[in-house]
Amino acid sequence: MSVVKNVYRPITAEILDVVTETPTIKTFTVGPKEDIGFKAGEFMELTVPGLGEAPFTPSSSPSVKDKIDFTIMNVGKVTDAIHHMDKGATVGVRGPFGAGYPLDAWKGKEILIVGGGVGGAPLRALFLALVERLDDFKRILYCYGAKTPEDLVYKELLMNKWPKLDPKKIEMRVTVDEGDSSWKGNVGVVTTVVKDLGMDLANSIGVVCGPPVMMKFGTFSLVELGFPHNAIYLSMEKNMSCGIGKCGHCMLGEFMVCQDGPVMTYDKVKDKPAIWE
């Protein structure tokens, strides 16, 4: 039998750790049994044995090779099954697939990140990758929003750790739609903190990742602020099956989002049918 690489076969991986982030979101650290690296923004297909696959973007640093984190919201069949898995359980991974964030092209720029909900997952991988080569970038402004303080993913990182990394270069703005008695920060949707940026827009990059409504209004606010359309990087969430540009599920206009994306600039997609759905 000839040995050809079978792109449909999942690589066996073990769940090494599970962290509950919010009532609906958990982070799973998995250890793949074969080498499988990735770049920030690229995604993988995670298999629940016998049940099926779903696409997720790793949320850990791309420079860590033997363990990969996935931060997953429980929304349906596959994600619910994953949420019921514990340390030691076996899953499968396939990938990485698609186009991630082109960090090399961003050298010397200021970077605005706008995120919401579980969109924080790919953004954590991006943030960690940026921080590892912080000299390459002028500044990072990270705006993140969640429904309530309870729904903040990576709360400790966002509120305490990351702002202290390099206060001159890194600024965090965290907001919630609805506060509670303990919340001292900003209240309002994420777009309410995307202002007074103090950025040189001709030399800046905008990154948006989150639930559909947030993607839409987040993008519109960057456009309004004057970001060039080709400097706004979106993570397009489409239904996916194969991940390799063949099965047709993820089509957006002529693009196969699993290969041409998931990270795509706004100028490329803005005129395609139903980009926000």
Added chain:
Amino acid sequence: MEAHFLTDSDLVSFLNWLEKRGDVYVTARDDDGNVGIKPYSETGDFAYPGVRAFQPLKPFFFSALEEVAEYPSTESPIKESKPFAIIGAAGCDLRAIEALDKVFLEGDFKDPFYEERRNKSLIIGIDCTEPLETCFCVLVGVKPYAEKGFDLGLVKIEGGYVVEVGSEKGKVVVGENKGLFKPATENHLSQRDGVRKKTTDMVEKQSKEFKPGGTWQSVMAKAYEDNAWSKNVETCVECGACLFICPTCQCFLLYDQKTKDKYKRLKMWDTCAYRSFARVAGGANPRDQLIERFKHRYYHKFDYFFKNYEFEACTGCGRCIVACPGEIDMRKVLKEICRS
């Protein structure tokens, strides 16, 4: 192009030789006169069809349901397939293979299952002589004869066939049957040209009323919001027949199953006509409405595919017109959206 002449009886000898080499499939007419594809071992002869078969050739390379992985495992079970030959691919069938090759063999990833069977195939094209009323290949840049994309191409002429060699693979099999293939004469070639001209004229004549005013892309660029879509979608029952019978539809779904002590991954045909096809978590759906899915099919064939590969993914074979229980005729739909 290298051309030979093969007598009627030498074609039979050639088919018998092919059968020793692997499986052989030929076009054959059934009692109703419809052209189908059957194993040569069943038919024992080859009736020059003069038109495409009822079924597309796609399943030879991309089956409706196949196992693509077993896990957990560390190997890649890509079953080796037997060499096989298909005799009777019409011009539209050849274009369809060209389209599927783009999808499954290009890009960062190849589909290894498609590739394996494609490598094992010998495609023998034919020139059409009896186009169907639904044929419109000439409107999408396809010739009603074996122009390219074949290993060997057959044209029926008096007493035998002109055989054109279209690939290295074709050259090799001809080389191994030197005794059968005679040089084609000027007379043979002019008969071939006559067949081609006659059929092309026929298809052009019946397609004239559907000819777009410009390129398909220029038409589609203006048509998205056209009123004619909603009227045309009325009789669509979302069965997916047009897509399953389409020789270029590529869509599939990976589907996992538990077996006794392992898990299996299957790849099965899927269609963008189904409502859940593009639905994402949380219920958002870029093509929730039937009309959006209906348009997606036309846009994929006539616009999106062209943008990626510089030819349309519609081959003009007309199979979807025949298959549709709602009597939706793609040519008429396009004509209406072009006109308004």
